[in-house]
Amino acid sequence: xxxxxxxxxxxxxxxxxxxxxxxxxxxxxxxxxxxxxxxxxxxxxxxxxxxxxxxxxxxxxxxxxxxxxxxxxxxxxxxxxxxxxxxxxxxxxxxxxxxxxxxxxxxxxxxxxxxxxxxxxxxxxxxxxxxxxxxxxxxxxxxxxxxxxxxxxxxxxxxxxxxxxxxxxxxxxxxxxxxxxxxxxxxxxxxxxxxxxxxxxxxxxxxxxxxxxxxxxxxxxxxxxxxxxxxxxxxxxxxxxxxxxxxxxxxxxxxxxxxx
Amino acid sequence: xxxxxxxxxxxxxxxxxxxxxxxxxxxxxxxxxxxxxxxxxxxxxxxxxxxxxxxxxxxxxxxxxxxxxxxxxxxxxxxxxxxxxxxxxxxxxxxxxxxxxxxxxxxxxxxxxxxxxxxxxxxxxxxxxxxxxxxxxxxxxxxxxxxxxxxxxxxxxxxxxxxxxxxxxxxxxxxxxxxxxxxxxxxxxxxxxxxxxxxxxxxxxxxxxxxxxxxxxxxxxxxxxxxxxxxxxxxxxxxxxxxxxxxxxxxxxxxxxxxx
Numbered sequence: 001x002x003x004x005x006x007x008x009x010x011x012x013x014x015x016x017x018x019x020x021x022x023x024x025x026x027x028x029x030x031x032x033x034x035x036x037x038x039x040x041x042x043x044x045x046x047x048x049x050x051x052x053x054x055x056x057x058x059x060x061x062x063x064x065x066x067x068x069x070x071x072x073x074x075x076x077x078x079x080x081x082x083x084x085x086x087x088x089x090x091x092x093x094x095x096x097x098x099x100x101x102x103x104x105x106x107x108x109x110x111x112x113x114x115x116x117x118x119x120x121x122x123x124x125x126x127x128x129x130x131x132x133x134x135x136x137x138x139x140x141x142x143x144x145x146x147x148x149x150x151x152x153x154x155x156x157x158x159x160x161x162x163x164x165x166x167x168x169x170x171x172x173x174x175x176x177x178x179x180x181x182x183x184x185x186x187x188x189x190x191x192x193x194x195x196x197x198x199x200x201x202x203x204x205x206x207x208x209x210x211x212x213x214x215x216x217x218x219x220x221x222x223x224x225x226x227x228x229x230x231x232x233x234x235x236x237x238x239x240x241x242x243x244x245x246x247x248x249x250x251x252x253x254x255x256x257x258x259x260x
Numbered sequence: 261x262x263x264x265x266x267x268x269x270x271x272x273x274x275x276x277x278x279x280x281x282x283x284x285x286x287x288x289x290x291x292x293x294x295x296x297x298x299x300x301x302x303x304x305x306x307x308x309x310x311x312x313x314x315x316x317x318x319x320x321x322x323x324x325x326x327x328x329x330x331x332x333x334x335x336x337x338x339x340x341x342x343x344x345x346x347x348x349x350x351x352x353x354x355x356x357x358x359x360x361x362x363x364x365x366x367x368x369x370x371x372x373x374x375x376x377x378x379x380x381x382x383x384x385x386x387x388x389x390x391x392x393x394x395x396x397x398x399x400x401x402x403x404x405x406x407x408x409x410x411x412x413x414x415x416x417x418x419x420x421x422x423x424x425x426x427x428x429x430x431x432x433x434x435x436x437x438x439x440x441x442x443x444x445x446x447x448x449x450x451x452x453x454x455x456x457x458x459x460x461x462x463x464x465x466x467x468x469x470x471x472x473x474x475x476x477x478x479x480x481x482x483x484x485x486x487x488x489x490x491x492x493x494x495x496x497x498x499x500x501x502x503x504x505x506x507x508x509x510x511x512x513x514x515x516x517x518x519x520x
Binding site: 041115122161163197198207210238240241246248 | 303306309316317366368369370375413421424448458461470473497498499500503508
């Protein structure tokens with residue numbers, strides 16, 4: 001009998017988020033699961049390495065009674081803690097999510113969900129980020145099961161295949177009934193259209209403060225992209241790399257007069 | 261006479277960092293400069309969009325007496341505030357830095373300096389991140405002038421050329437006397453080697469806490485990369501894109517059995 005893979009489950013919404021529980025339950029069907037997740041919400045927190053203060057880790061319990069760890073660090077800190085030795089058993093896979101909003105297009109560098117998987121990829125450990133494209137004006141509760149099952153499928157495929165180290169999978173699942181999901185699409189990263197607006201308010205003492213507000217982001221619905229796929233009812237899987245070099249622009253830059 | 265370009269200067273070390281002053285002074289030679297920078301250090305803070313709390317902006321003064329803005333947001337928040345309308349005059353360029361450590365290889369997604377320029381690129385505004393590869397075991401003061409002059413050169417070239425929207429320039433300048441700098445190299449993103457170690461301590465009450473510690477990162481010294489160039493004494497300029505799709509891995513993923 002083969003050894004079960006050791007899977008770290010984390011997220012950016014905090015250890016008590018229902019998306020994490022759904023993901024952990026599904027991952028337990030295919031591996032030994034360790035949960036180490038932030039003790040609070042870190043949405044749109046980016047790729048953090050906390051070095052200016054120490055991190056605490058404590059035991060807590062999920063809603064199903066399972067014993068897990070949480071930390072006062074960011075999602076990527078949780079992954080770093082685990083990989084650097086807080087978790088003694090070596091990890092075979094890091095799965096992050098399930099985020100209750102899609103992480104597509106330019107979201108990937110902001111997203112705590114994606115940057116947690118990025119942290120794994122930097123250490124050469126396969127990583128998967130999982131997000132549910134929940135309906136825009138609903139505050140839930142959401143059915144995370146279809147996304148959790150999609151994550152299990154992707155994890156099984158990833159664990160048994162040869163795949164470039166340093167590349168992670170970014171999974172986005174449409175927030176529609178599972179029977180209506182049309183299948184899978186391997187996609188490229190699409191284009192987000194942010195609709196952020198600056199909202200100026202005054203505090204009770206007449207001093208201004210500013211919210212980054214506006215409507216939720218939309219995107220350009222191209223067929224072969226992450227955003228296009230989920231809008232058409234497909235599960236989107238996008239390979240995300242850590243090399244951000246724009247090779248076309250590099251050729252352009254080489255023609256510029258740097259020396260003069 | 262042409263209209264002077266409007267340049268936003270920000271950083272991730274906080275508005276009072278000497279690298280920001282050196283950069284702002286040099287940028288004033290080629291444009292109208294607005295400074296809006298974080299009021300504290302945000303190193304390795306990643307790409308942040310603060311939406312769970314409002315942001316404050318206040319006036320402050322740099323060491324040369326110039327009037328600037330600072331905010332309690334992250335570097336990328338400062339750029340968002342400016343672009344979304346806190347700064348009324350439209351921006352032609354965002355320059356972020358000067359960071360007193362190199363931002364090369366995998367640093368780019370962690371780096372507040374780089375993600376500030378990324379935030380500009382997402383909004384279609386040219387962005388430059390500027391970092392000085394200061395000597396490893398020195399705590400300064402550093403001579404930011406050569407890096408500031410390199411930033412001015414890059415800004416001048418970028419402002420007068422056609423360059424892909426959504427791509428930013430990541431500049432790294434070797435921390436050696438200006439006369440010893442060998443010239444410029446257009447590079448690709450290299451490979452960092454992180455040497456992080458988990459350092460466990462106990463607080464006075466016997467409870468453990470954890471530092472992400474270890475030695476400063478090194479890297480693989482390849483000739484055509486950011487890390488390789490600065491180690492050989494060249495100024496490195498790397499085009500960084502927002503599309504993180506791994507196209508080779510995409511072809512691999514398309515051969516996997518997603519449907520079964």
